[in-house]
Amino acid sequence: MRLLAFDTSTDTLYLAVTGPEGPITEQLPGGAHASAALIPALRGLLAQAGLTLDTLDTLDALVFGQGPGSFTGLRTACSVAQGLAFGARGGQGLPVLPVPTLLAVAEDARTRHGCTQVVAALDARMDELYHAAWQWTEGSGWQSAGPLGLCAPEALAVPEGWTLAGNAVQAYGARVAAAATATAVPARPDAAALLRLAPTLLAQGRAVPAAEALPLYVRDKVAHTTAERAAAKAAQVTSAAAAPTAQA
Structure with a gap:
């Protein structure tokens, strides 16, 4: 089974592809670098397996870590998985396998x-x-x-x-x-683990069309709004004012 796998959910970018003689893996700095680094890194990894982005038709599926994890990283992984899968097999698309991080x-x-x-x-x-x-x-x-x-x-x-x-x-x-x-x-969510998990998950019917390659979020909110920050600060001031004054 020929697979391309990647995970961008953490500060490390993990990639793996099934090569002629077994898995080929790579890891690079991720986090804020993931969006810029993922496509070039995939190109380099595919070249080691004798593939290019234009010859993904020979793969059985694309595998990606769906989260939870970095919001930016997960959006990057999903968008790249969707884009690569949509463009393969003359527009018919490759199956995409989301795997929980x-x-x-x-x-x-x-x-x-x-x-x-x-x-x-x-x-x-x-x-x-x-x-x-x-x-x-x-x-x-x-x-x-x-x-x-x-x-x-x-x-x-x-x-x-x-x-x-x-x-x-x-x-x-x-x-x-x-x-x-x-x-x-x-332990880490590396792409070699994704490759090992994929055959069983694919046999269980877990692959989805490219459009359904979506992130798995747990935390729905990562920042407070300006109004919420102001309200929290006001509550702290009120609490401090209401606190009893220490006696000398």
Whole structure:
């Protein structure tokens, strides 16, 4: 199965393609650079596999990390996946496979650390973590073991015997209280994990037409409006004025 995969949900840009002799992978700085870097990086990666953007018809599908993650990164991934897929096969389009970012984290943890019961957690910025639980069984692959969520580092829960995977501890250290009782391993949503996940997900019918290649958001809002900031500041001033004055 020939696949092109990429993830732009974090500060690192992950890419992979199925080459003649196996997967070819690359990682580059992402974040604010993702929108400008993704297409040139894909061109270079495809060239290593003997492909170009004009010969994507030979691929079975495009695979991308759908989030949650950086809003800018997710929009970049979706727009590129849609554009490449729409233009392939004489306008008939390539199938597109959106893969949850935290599922890719769980798969990376399984491959590198042998984990089969995983709470995957990634830094969501703003003092919060994205998290989801996944359980692996031979023959069935990964199954969701809980809803996708967003929480403070202190509130992250990891069941007894499960592994915490991702970058939560690297980002928040001792604030991740669950790491004191659970095994924690570094893991990432790299494109090699997307390639490994893709055959099973495609067999399950998870591919979508290009127009339906959409981001998976958890946090609907990343900034306050001017009015909301003003209201919050006024509330702080009022609260401070109402506080009892310390006695000398």
